[in-house]
Amino acid sequence: MINNNRDKNYSEWYNEIINKSGLAEFSGIRGFMVIKPYGYSLWEIIKYELDKILKNSGHKNIYFPILISKSVFSKEKEHNKFFSEGCAIVTHSKIKKYNNKSIIDSESKLKEELIVRPTSESIIWNTYKKWIQSYKDLPVLLNQWGNAVRWEMRTKLFIRTSEFLWQEGHTAHSSKNEAMIEVKKILNIYTDFLKDFMAIPVIRGIKPHIDKFHGSENTYCIEALMQDGKSLQIGTTHFLGQNFSKAFNVKFTNFNGKKEYIWSTSWGMSTRLIGGLIMSHSDDKGLIIPPKIAPIHIVIIPIYDNEEKKNFLIEKISKKLISILSINKLRVKYDDRKMFTPGWKFNEYEIKGIPIRISIGKNEIKEKKVEIFRRDTCNKIYHLLDSRLPKFIIELLNDIQKNIYKKALNRTMKSIIKIDCFNEFKNHINNFGGFILSHWDGTYETGKIIQKKTEATIRCIPFDYGKEEGKCIYSGKYSPQRVIFSKSY
CATH class of the missing domain: 3.30.110.30 (C-terminal domain of ProRS)
Structure with missing residues (x-):
């Protein structure tokens, strides 16, 4: 049960949902969070679906180190000036024991300080010098799944944390036009992903010049409206121009045999998506998760009876239903824990936002039907236990996905x-x-x-x-x- 109400205390409501649904919690270090199994399974699905889309659009995954030398990080002046204020810096390589206490070994001070990655443009462009020589090496279309660290003064789980998980794309092109096409293509990919998978409507636009990404020529963004009437910047793409190629002196030989600087882009979305999901769709009962990214599509809860024979039949029918639904690539959970009452379980899965709950008890067996509860409307539906049930469930999940988006879109348009x-x-x-x-x-x-x-x-x-x-x-x-x-x- 969620004790806080959205209209009375939105911030406490948000934190309580994260806590009680088992998504995440803060660690012992300010701004760093522990993403718990249910929260991480949600991130894994988001990552899996978006990763497929990016690969299908021609991008390849790569991984760069989390530590960047200070001299490399400092090369693009505007970029360095902004990000250096919030960077975590490694200055020593060892800790030693002194009077049974752990202290920094002063003799292990690094010759050059290392920056814990706040974003990867600098280390990537330092590497591109070795990779790109000719127009034949272009375009380079890369994406990295990893983490970043930016010290935050005001922290909020998923929305603003000192460490976050994300994907960051980095591309290199032979012309300004090609780079601009890439920037807008990714913005459209983000827009469609948020609509089709996360059921979040957004407004697309360009950031005013006073608020662009430092080191870019232009920044494009998608903004989503949360239920409290505040905006959440949920994804950005940056046209970097030739700023980084000039800072790192990365040139290529063009088709006419002349040397010129490379044009580039960068772009990203992070675990902020989960915060946006919570604040876009959830209600005073808990999470509401669109089926396309739900870790669990359906939870089946047996309503046990005193008669062992009937309980055996309930379990037999439930497991048969799980088998049928799983064949249709649906993610199903069977909760037969006997230490919790059905009512307790109903409340638990409402808080977790499971799209569909199916209950099977002696009455359902007698009448050869099941009780189906849809989380988005909290309405109950009854359907016969027959061969048409899997198709009905699939259609219902599609309807839930559409309804969640429609509700968010209507709220946004009215605002x-x-x-x-x-x-x-x-x-x-x-x-x-x-x-x-x-x-x-x-x-x-x-x-x-x-x-x-x-x-x-x-x-x-x-x-x-x-x-x-x-x-x-x-x-x-x-x-x-x-x-x-x-x-x-």
């Missing part, structure tokens, strides 16, 4: 509003949140003033809302089009 008056803007963002389409004059100063007065930031310049000239909501100066404002995580 998008155009506002041209700053006082109205302040009132709306403080009382309702959501995505606000307003004009901005494009200056850093105005963006910061609006943020200070409202806590709202420019999430992106959206692709899908057209250009509409107007006046900045705060300064009154010319604005070529509306941007998306929102409070955010």
